[in-house]
Amino acid sequence: MEDLSRANSLFALDLYRRLSASNAEENVFFSPLSISTALSMVYLGVRGDTAKEMAKVLSLSSVSDVHSHFKTLTSTINRPSTSYILRLANRLFGEKTLNFLPEYLHSILKLYHTELQALDFIGAPEMSRQLINKWVEEQTENKIKDLLKRGAVNETTQLVLVNAIYFKGCWIQTFDTRDTQEMPFKINQNESRPVKMMYQKDIFPFRYIPEYELQVLELPYKKFKLSMLILLPKKTQDDSDSLLKLESELTIDKLLDWTKRDNMVPRMEVKVHLPKFKLEFESYLLKILQEMGMSSLFQETKADLTGMSSQDCHFNLSVVHKAFIEVNEEGTEAAGGSRVCDGPNKIESQSFIADHPFMFFIRHNPTDSILFLGRFRGPS
Template identity: 45%
Template sequence: MERLSAANTQFSLNLFKKISGGNTSKNVFYSPISISSALAMVSLGAKGNTAVQMFKDQIHSSFNKLMSELKKPGVQYVLSLANRLYGENTLMTQKTYYKAELEEVDFKKKSEAARVNINKWVEKNTQEKIKNLLPQGSVHDATKLVLVNAIYFKGNWEKKFPKEATRDGQFKLNKTQTKPVKMMHQESKFPLAFIPEMDSQVLELPYVGKNLSMLIILPNEIQDETTGLQKASEIFCLCLL
């Protein structure tokens, strides 16, 4: 799974650039593993040159192993990664990977009912956090296939931040701008590393059980006109090559 991990990290950084669209003033929140697993499902139906472009060695078996590892018994977090295809019964599917299922629906005559059904499935698999994913008009009588990927995560940090220690602080947006925000505080020991090539610090915040962690990358200085993260991410991409 090492190759999958490296490839997914590279993909997540490239995707970040596309999603942000160069706008560094807004927050971006997304799940690379969720999106890449959905695209990997699409690649199962690709043939010829398209398949050559989308397939990598053992990518599907690697995803299957990863999903099993994330959902192994005894973990102390909730992580739901669900995939489902909605389409005609003539479509071929691979249920072996990604825990995916194909549901046959009548897009031609009952597109609105199909849309409502899909939204209910997403809501159920995200603990009711994501509602009305597909707005009215997004599914119609010409729709042949809908690939839905839903992810939900809930975990507790191994070392919680005391609520009473939260206080106001100034968060740097760029070289000249700051924004007042609520900042959490605690004194404890955490894994901390310094990456000279990125001129950044990396802090690890493990979740209970230490199976998963949150990584925070903090540039030591803002060396460009944005947040400083753009240069750090570019160097990080080069380190992966």
């Protein structure tokens, strides 16, 4: 499963760069694991060049037993916990007149724990759209609403693949609401906006990367199964964009090395200033995935879907992703223990003041999987 985790991380960083480039001045937030899982269900049913393209874009070419590993991964992530809520759910919605191969339906049930729900796209496309949106709302505690906009489903639609992920967790050490104060957040060299800045001082895993003047902080959630990792570049004194520079030079090896807990100072006393924020980000990924090299899947004359259906089917397939996150004093809600006491060898305090743009992700520590990934460039 380690190879799959790395493959998913490679895809996550590649997609992050492209979303950042197309939303240059905006906040970005998405669930790369959700997207990878949804696309892997399509990958299960494609053949020929379509399969080769998908494997390359998803970085799956060197991963053996891809779907078995995804089964293990999703089962591990969905394991019940008393310290947080984390659900990863998949569902296929297919046109009721289309004959899907029994082998494909059996495989997605066995490997992805989902069935295909037949809908009447031809006769009742709008009702079908509403049913799909309702399912997504239920899976994300009503945080993701109206995923498919009016008109996104029509009488030519044959298959809709939906993946939903929901996470809600409490910090292992919560922020005291009495310490939250309004502070300026520096959008760029010339502009600042007020944010509600949370504060606490405690022991956290921390690392400083001198060649990038980068602070890396891990804020664990209860039981340490999940963590938020924040990459905070130095605040610049000129017109340069330190976050943009970090994004352009960041590689998967650097990201994994910098945020590996074994490579961090495990017991640094850190004075943390972190904004309260709420983000909702919607992205239409068809064009981006085509630019990444997944082209034939979205071309009716080239898509090889013979692993799904023996019929000459050309799925009107769109890839829509919508993600929500709220970070506050109690913890994090995203649609991605006991307090650690001071020891006798306490290290001197380190200030971590996130009052300018930063990158962050939420990691499932047992599987080293990036559940959510984004950047905060300031309040809108």
